[in-house]
Amino acid sequence: MLYLSEQDARALVGHENAFGAVREVFASIARGEARNFPVVREDLGHAGAVYGIKSGFDRLGKILGLKSGGYWPGNEERGLTNHQSTITLFDADTGQPLAAVAANWLTAVRTxxxxxxxxxxxxxxxxxxxxxxxxxxxxxxxxxxxxxxxxxxxxxxxxxxxxxxxxxxxxxxxxxxxxxxxxxxxxxxxxxxxxxxxxxxxxxxxxxxxxxxxxxxxxxxxxxxxxxxxxxxxxxxxxxxxxxxxxxxxxxxxxxxxxxxxxxxxxxxxxxxxxxxxxxxxxxxxxxxxxxxxVALQDLAVAKIALEAAAAQELGKSLTA
Known part of the structure; x- marks a missing residue:
């Protein structure tokens, strides 16, 4: 399993490849080749935060995974981004985890x-x-x-x-x-x-x-x-x-x-x-x-780009024991 940090994500995904990934996955949804699963979105009742899980599967691209995170309104005072999230990708054939990707940058570029x-x-x-x-x-x-x-x-x-x-x-x-x-x-x-x-x-x-x-x-x-x-x-x-x-x-x-x-x-x-x-x-x-x-599939599509680019550029940290 590979871990990609925010720094890695910034180096691997920009406006143009994010645009292409989002366009492609929206087309996949329209063709019935990909679907988003129901969203979990909850007010934590703590720190004013709203937390959620979005997930989905692109059958054609074999992209399976989820994004977990939300909005913490007090983070700016701590020098942090209010939106915090992480994407996890899984092997669609086996269910094994492939990567954990820090997703603050990716969320911004995919949006x-x-x-x-x-x-x-x-x-x-x-x-x-x-x-x-x-x-x-x-x-x-x-x-x-x-x-x-x-x-x-x-x-x-x-x-x-x-x-x-x-x-x-x-x-x-x-x-x-x-x-x-x-x-x-x-x-x-x-x-x-x-x-x-x-x-x-x-x-x-x-x-x-x-x-x-x-x-x-x-x-x-x-x-x-x-x-x-x-x-x-x-x-x-x-x-x-x-x-x-x-x-x-x-x-x-x-x-x-x-x-x-x-x-x-x-x-x-x-x-x-x-x-x-x-x-x-x-x-x-x-x-x-x-x-x-x-939607989840936006996140998963840009995370897949990051994962593929990381392999080519030898970026990221292996979490395999």
Whole structure:
């Protein structure tokens, strides 16, 4: 069994190979070759933490495993990342453990890859302004991945805690783009593509603010009770997701679905667009929403890339006695 540290993961997986892995595994889900298992997600009642286990199996790629971890809101004060997780891969033929992979970096790049994939498939080709709601740890990954898919001329951003906005400004500068701090309503009026990446429990963006033709990648809602968007946004737009069952139970669509404003069969698994079963954007005026709930197979796909690259580069530590 091999152990790959955070340092190893950073050296082995970046935006491009993560993007390819996520695209491939979403297509596998659409073809019925891979499936995610039911998610365990629990409030620990300790340290304000939410802990979960996500697992799945890709039959074609023989990727079997799980990711265990969650969100510890006090970690930043300790100099740690709030999200903490580890991926374990197993031999699909024998069930023996193959690798344990530190997954904080991998979670960030696979989340960014999913939103970037939604931009690639669903955003208008003439997009110019990228908006982001949220300025935490994952915001840099989101912006870095997004600018690889469209030629944006400006980034606009808002965060509930304004003192974190310099994080976005620094990232924009590193990407060679100007940055403006705006209100949520101003953000919606300016942006062609909007990424939301917060841990909010109530909506930041209202339906009446959204312009025709906007694409929204909603990446923060992955637990029952979280919410970033007015449910009416999903009711007026075309909704795509990584996993429909997660979308209506723990994703952004949970609120519109519970209110009867969005039918289950109106939500499209984004892999169906990749394999050509479903059209993505139908017109330049259409509002498209990607509900990125985060699925196990994303994690397992990027961990497999890390494991294969580690073998080639002789990285990692053997845990075999």
């Amino acid at each position: 960014a890859a999913a939103s970037a994939l939604s931009i690639d498939l669903l955003a208008r080709q003439d997009t110019e302004v990228l908006g982001i709601v949220g300025a935490g740890f994952q915001s840099r990954f989101q912006l870095e991945a997004a600018v690889r898919r469209r030629k944006f001329r400006e980034i606009v951003g808002w965060n509930f805690h304004a003192d974190m906005l310099p994080n976005l400004e620094r990232t924009a500068a590193d990407l060679g783009l100007p940055f403006r701090a705006v209100t949520p309503q101003e953000l919606c009026a300016s942006a062609d593509v909007i990424i939301t990446i917060t841990s909010a429990a109530s909506a930041h963006l209202e339906a009446g603010w959204i312009r025709p033709g906007t694409h929204i990648a909603c990446m923060g809602t992955d637990t029952r009770g979280k919410q970033e968007l007015d449910p009416e946004i999903l009711a007026l737009g075309s909704v795509f997701t990584d996993e429909v069952e997660q979308s209506i139970s723990i994703g952004e669509a949970q609120h519109a679905f519970a209110a009867g404003r969005l039918r289950r069969d109106a939500i499209c698994q984004i892999g169906r667009v990749i394999v050509g079963e479903r059209l993505g954007r139908a017109s330049d005026d259409e509002v498209t929403v990607f509900d990125g709930t985060g």
